[in-house]
Amino acid sequence: MEMDQNSGVIALKGIGEKSQRLFEKLGIYTVGDLLRYYPRGYDVYEEAVPVSEVEEDHVCTVTGAIFGRIQISGSNRMQVTTLYLKDLTGTLKVIWFRMPFLRNTLGKGGVITLRGRIRNRKGTLVMEHPEIFYPSAQYELKKNTLQPLYPLTSGITNNAVTKAVHQAMEVAPPRQDTLPETLRERYHLVGYEDAVRGIHFPTDKKSFYVARERLVFEEFLDFILGLRQLKESNEVAENHFVFLEKPQMDVFQKKLPYELTGAQKKVWQQIRQDMNGTRTMSRLIQGDVGSGKTIIAVLALMHAGLNGYQGALMAPTEVLAKQHYESIGRMFAQYGVPLKTVLLTGSMTAKEKRLVYEEIESGVASVVIGTHALIQEKVIYHNLALVVTDEQHRFGVKQREKLSQKGEMPHVIVMSATPIPRTLAIILYGDLDISVIDELPANRLPIKNCVVDTGYRRTAYDFMKRQVAEGRQCYVICPMVEESENMEAENVIDYTDRLREELGSGICVDYLHGKMKQSQKDDIMERFGAGEIKILVSTTVIEVGIDVPNATVMLIENAERFGLAQLHQLRGRVGRGKHQSYCIFMSASKSKETRERLEILNHSNDGFFIAGEDLKLRGPGDLFGIRQSGLMDFRLGDVYQDAKILQQANEAADYMLKVMPDKIAGRLMKENNLRVL
Numbered sequence: 001m002e003m004d005q006n007s008g009v010i011a012l013k014g015i016g017e018k019s020q021r022l023f024e025k026l027g028i029y030t031v032g033d034l035l036r037y038y039p040r041g042y043d044v045y046e047e048a049v050p051v052s053e054v055e056e057d058h059v060c061t062v063t064g065a066i067f068g069r070i071q072i073s074g075s076n077r078m079q080v081t082t083l084y085l086k087d088l089t090g091t092l093k094v095i096w097f098r099m100p101f102l103r104n105t106l107g108k109g110g111v112i113t114l115r116g117r118i119r120n121r122k123g124t125l126v127m128e129h130p131e132i133f134y135p136s137a138q139y140e141l142k143k144n145t146l147q148p149l150y151p152l153t154s155g156i157t158n159n160a161v162t163k164a165v166h167q168a169m170e171v172a173p174p175r176q177d178t179l180p181e182t183l184r185e186r187y188h189l190v191g192y193e194d195a196v197r198g199i200h201f202p203t204d205k206k207s208f209y210v211a212r213e214r215l216v217f218e219e220f221l222d223f224i225l226g227l228r229q230l231k232e233s234n235e236v237a238e239n240h241f242v243f244l245e246k247p248q249m250d251v252f253q254k255k256l257p258y259e260l261t262g263a264q265k266k267v268w269q270q271i272r273q274d275m276n277g278t279r280t281m282s283r284l285i286q287g288d289v290g291s292g293k294t295i296i297a298v299l300a301l302m303h304a305g306l307n308g309y310q311g312a313l314m315a316p317t318e319v320l321a322k323q324h325y326e327s328i329g330r331m332f333a334q335y336g337v338p339l340k341t342v343l344l345t346g347s348m349t350a351k352e353k354r355l356v357y358e359e360i361e362s363g364v365a366s367v368v369i370g371t372h373a374l375i376q377e378k379v380i381y382h383n384l385a386l387v388v389t390d391e392q393h394r395f396g397v398k399q400r401e402k403l404s405q406k407g408e409m410p411h412v413i414v415m416s417a418t419p420i421p422r423t424l425a426i427i428l429y430g431d432l433d434i435s436v437i438d439e440l441p442a443n444r445l446p447i448k449n450c451v452v453d454t455g456y457r458r459t460a461y462d463f464m465k466r467q468v469a470e471g472r473q474c475y476v477i478c479p480m481v482e483e484s485e486n487m488e489a490e491n492v493i494d495y496t497d498r499l500r501e502e503l504g505s506g507i508c509v510d511y512l513h514g515k516m517k518q519s520q521k522d523d524i525m526e527r528f529g530a531g532e533i534k535i536l537v538s539t540t541v542i543e544v545g546i547d548v549p550n551a552t553v554m555l556i557e558n559a560e561r562f563g564l565a566q567l568h569q570l571r572g573r574v575g576r577g578k579h580q581s582y583c584i585f586m587s588a589s590k591s592k593e594t595r596e597r598l599e600i601l602n603h604s605n606d607g608f609f610i611a612g613e614d615l616k617l618r619g620p621g622d623l624f625g626i627r628q629s630g631l632m633d634f635r636l637g638d639v640y641q642d643a644k645i646l647q648q649a650n651e652a653a654d655y656m657l658k659v660m661p662d663k664i665a666g667r668l669m670k671e672n673n674l675r676v677l
């Protein structure tokens with residue numbers, strides 16, 4: 001049977017119905033999907049290093065002579081085979097678990113190559129459970145190759161995915177190039193088939209870079225073309241709402257416990273003009289953490305409500321939606337704003353939801369706050385004139401379509417706390433007008449930072465104790481353990497136990513992680529917000545938007561595992577009130593690069609500056625590392641890392657629009673287009 005990109009994966013040899021279902025779980029239905037399922041990283045088979053140079057926690061390759069006798073110890077169930085490998089620089093202890101037969105296979109001695117992770121066992125560096133190349137020459141075949149590592153789901157191995165991709169590449173290579181030749185030549189990009197081959201099975205680092213570059217370019221290009229199309233539709237969308245200036249708006253602002261900053265006033269003015277203007281608003285509000293974006297959204301929602309329209313605020317998480325719902329409700333009650341606010345989230349019971357649906361449909365509710373549930377079919381709005389959303393859940397084509405099908409074409413405000421350099425913002429938010437809140441409220445004291453190693457932990461705990469004694473609260477962030485979400489939870493729980501022990505029973509310590517039930521999360525956040533919980537141990541779930549101004553200490557464990565932008569976001573959870581705040585970046589890493597990165601944060605609290613420095617620090621060498629920005633969920637591209645490619649793609653989009661507009665329509669139809677919007 002002839003196979004092509006649209007054939008189901010079941011057409012491949014070795015894939016039966018059971019594996020087919022597993023592939024479907026990964027979102028892979030066709031051979032084409034499989035080829036677009038890119039590795040999340042690579043195992044690099046580096047040159048062997050001398051025994052004296054192996055590093056703790058690194059995967060290393062060593063070559064040497066088998067020294068002395070191979071020993072077997074331990075119980076029957078957990079037999080440990082121990083070998084000593086010797087080269088000119090030293091001797092390394094190597095162990096395997098449950099592989100006693102190795103004594104026979106390796107018993108002849110001679111030269112061997114081993115590749116495995118180095119652990120520190122009671123002060124001795126030991127290589128654990130390595131891959132064996134015996135005789136040593138076998139390693140030559142693998143040396144310098146990169147083996148793909150795919151994101152997996154339980155029941156499917158990396159080997160199975162690798163094999164399937166291999167086969168697909170052979171029987172149905174993607175022959176048709178998806179980029180016009182002029183663009184390929186102009187930007188020196190490899191052909192599509194080579195790129196797909198290179199991303200799955202790079203022969204060396206260079207072939208990986210060129211493959212990736214081409215695919216990232218295309219991903220960005222499609223994204224930008226989509227934005228241009230959105231911009232066009234924004235430009236023609238007429239504002240059919242009528243807004244009048246309401247005196248309550250000024251009264252409300254005067255009653256606030258603070259005066260708006262100059263930057264907040266400027267941005268509010270821009271929004272008001274837009275809402276009262278002739279076109280439908282599509283505006284991005286960019287502001288550093290804690291710059292006071294929420295109040296701007298509140299003003300806009302009030303403006304809609306007081307004019308008899310509905311406004312919706314869509315938050316990225318339930319915790320945040322609830323926080324907004326409570327703080328806005330409180331504000332309205334306190335300052336006499338006669339607008340009904342409702343909350344709608346996925347975890348509410350059917351009965352609760354029904355009630356809210358009714359209040360929305362009848363127009364009783366003026367301000368609707370919630371998560372993604374807000375754009376579900378069942379919600380029928382009553383004159384929806386404004387949607388405020390955040391950058392992660394940007395209001396894309398699909399959402400707009402959904403709402404316009406309901407007869408609404410609301411004004412849209414997108415809020416972003418990611419201070420990206422202006423040149424990039426203009427490209428990434430090409431469909432939106434941009435407002436920047438470039439000033440922090442005047443009552444803020446700059447956060448004091450320090451970068452320390454784990455030896456400082458005790459001192460940090462003592463410091464937190466003192467802060468708690470003064471009535472303040474603290475956050476501790478534990479790293480997310482990649483791949484295993486259950487472990488993520490365990491980490492936080494274990495850490496909390498240890499911290500409770502260290503600090504004694506007088507201080508209430510609790511934890512928060514992504515796997516908890518919604519009601520538990522709400523409960524924890526409520527108790528932290530009320531000041532009952534003094535120290536909150538958490539994963540990065542608290543990263544976005546949590547606002548507890550009484551919290552003054554942020555301790556980030558394993559700071560090296562996070563990107564700069566993310567660290568800045570985390571730090572932004574403190575320094576939100578009038579008290580002096582502190583951020584402690586803790587890291588055991590000795591790497592010079594990590595230190596340099598963390599020093600940037602140590603010396604600056606300015607998100608825009610940090611983003612700029614972050615950009616400067618990067619080189620292609622970082623590509624195997626963590627994705628730094630977490631901004632917009634591109635399949636391969638990273639807007640910081642690939643800033644140059646982003647700029648080129650932007651230029652290419654201009655060129656296509658001018659020279660080959662006929663080639664664009666086809667691209668916009670592509671299924672993955674604007675996936676990230």
Ligand SMILES: Nc1ncnc2c1ncn2[C@@H]1O[C@H](COP(=O)(O)OP(=O)(O)OP(=O)(O)O)[C@@H](O)[C@H]1O
Nearest residue numbers: 258259260261289290291292293294417441545547
């Ligand atoms: N002009 C102001 N003067 C003093 N305090 C302000 C001012 N504007 C907002 N605030 C307060 O500052 C805190 C942070 O504001 P807000 O939650 O809106 O920040 P944000 O910009 O959304 O930040 P993030 O992106 O970190 O969530 C809030 O407690 C808010 O009440």
